[in-house]
Amino acid sequence: MSLFNAISISASGMDAQRIRAELITENLANADTTRTPEGGPYQRKDAIFSSAPLQASFAQTLSEFSTGTPEGVTVSQIAVDDSEPERRYLPGHPDADPDGYVAFPKIDPASEMVDLMSASRSYQANVAAISSVKDMIARSIDLFR
Amino acid sequence: MSLAGTGLELGRFLSYLSQRQEVIASNIANADTPGYKARDVAEPSDFSTALQAAVVEAPGLPSRNDGNSVNIDREARLLAENTIRFNLTTQILRSQLKDIRSAIDEGRAS
Numbered sequence: 001m002s003l004f005n006a007i008s009i010s011a012s013g014m015d016a017q018r019i020r021a022e023l024i025t026e027n028l029a030n031a032d033t034t035r036t037p038e039g040g041p042y043q044r045k046d047a048i049f050s051s052a053p054l055q056a057s058f059a060q061t062l063s064e065f066s067t068g069t070p071e072g073v074t075v076s077q078i079a080v081d082d083s084e085p086e087r088r089y090l091p092g093h094p095d096a097d098p099d100g101y102v103a104f105p106k107i108d109p110a111s112e113m114v115d116l117m118s119a120s121r122s123y124q125a126n127v128a129a130i131s132s133v134k135d136m137i138a139r140s141i142d143l144f145r
Numbered sequence: 146m147s148l149a150g151t152g153l154e155l156g157r158f159l160s161y162l163s164q165r166q167e168v169i170a171s172n173i174a175n176a177d178t179p180g181y182k183a184r185d186v187a188e189p190s191d192f193s194t195a196l197q198a199a200v201v202e203a204p205g206l207p208s209r210n211d212g213n214s215v216n217i218d219r220e221a222r223l224l225a226e227n228t229i230r231f232n233l234t235t236q237i238l239r240s241q242l243k244d245i246r247s248a249i250d251e252g253r254a255s
Contacts, residue, residue: 003163006170013174020177049178051171070171070200073178122176125217129170132228136166139235140159143242 003140005070006133008054012072013126019075020047021119024112031107034095042105044081049073081106155238157192162231168200169227172220180212183220 023045033042051071083106091100165186175181185203206214 002160002167006163006167009167009170009174016174049175051175051178051181070167070184071175072171073174118177125173125176125221128221129173129224132224133166133170135228136163136231139232143235143239
């Protein structure tokens, strides 16, 4: 039933955007973290999206094979930004190197906030798509009355 | 007979609309996927013959720097348009079903 497929596709979009928002808030929370279990300062993370077909029955796959597949979205990879950390001169800091510099994560709060707004808007777009599909399904059910 | 025949075409139109809804949902979900090209369903010229419509790449949309060609405003418009067409079609189908029911009841029930 393709209307329910449309809901699954939008749900995959919501899921991906939620993961992206989670990573952005993680970046913001750790903007000044100088220690991590891996050692060194925190490194910025970013979600990489890729389109992916939904899990489908054989009949669906067959019909999509002939007509082209509408695809959902998944987070295929969480990219870690390994660019050089920002070095600040803080000689009294316990994590300072012999020259007195401390390595801080290279995180720009402004660009993280813009990304967060973008993730939130995309999430809303997916929610709007789901509610319009719900409306269509309700109309179909009304045919029985 | 003619009443049932028209209902069949409306049903095919509804399944075309739900297929299109699926493609629009897919475009919205992939609005931030690098390299994704917006898709659309080619509208069949005739709904009296049942054939699944082909999903094609939407023509004439500029790609962003990351190769993505989804225009979220276009998808929002298509979403609204699709819902309205679906609602209209189900209304027509309902009134036809009502006519058939009325014929079954020999015109007694309204």
